[in-house]
Amino acid sequence: MQDEKLIRVAREKDKILELFRQKGMRITKQRRLILDIVFEHDCICCKEIYYQALKKDKNVGIATVYRMVNALADLGVFQTNVPYRLVDPVSAGGQNGCRVLLKNQTVVEFDPNEWNDILTEALQKKGYEGPEIERVIL
Numbered sequence: 074m075q076d077e078k079l080i081r082v083a084r085e086k087d088k089i090l091e092l093f094r095q096k097g098m099r100i101t102k103q104r105r106l107i108l109d110i111v112f113e114h115d116c117i118c119c120k121e122i123y124y125q126a127l128k129k130d131k132n133v134g135i136a137t138v139y140r141m142v143n144a145l146a147d148l149g150v151f152q153t154n155v156p157y158r159l160v161d162p163v164s165a166g167g168q169n170g171c172r173v174l175l176k177n178q179t180v181v182e183f184d185p186n187e188w189n190d191i192l193t194e195a196l197q198k199k200g201y202e203g204p205e206i207e208r209v210i211l
């Protein structure tokens with residue numbers, strides 16, 4: 074299970090790096106470091122990423138972190154200015170619910186039915202109706 078997760082993360086990082094290359098960005102040691110930190114740590118802001126990066130490379134600048142986070146946000150990899158983040162799924166009966174960690178460290182759990190209802194409602198607001206939504210898979 075752990076090996077599968079590592080392989081998935083490595084693939085995701087490779088995809089992101091390839092998207093950066095396609096945009097003409099150089100893939101520097103510092104950019105790789107910041108990407109590793111985003112995937113490996115529970116950092117929710119640029120300052121946290123910066124402090125983690127400084128532990129490994131004293132030459133990383135805060136501006137580099139902000140630029141990289143903005144580039145990741147443009148790709149949809151990193152969300153900025155959100156009051157929450159999704160953490161591990163809640164499982165019940167072979168279906169996944171959701172666990173959300175708020176900035177104040179409160180954990181809010183949604184059982185699979187609640188989570189499905191929330192996502193279905195959000196999809197309907199985006200214009201997807203009825204038969205188009207077969208089921209939500211996490």
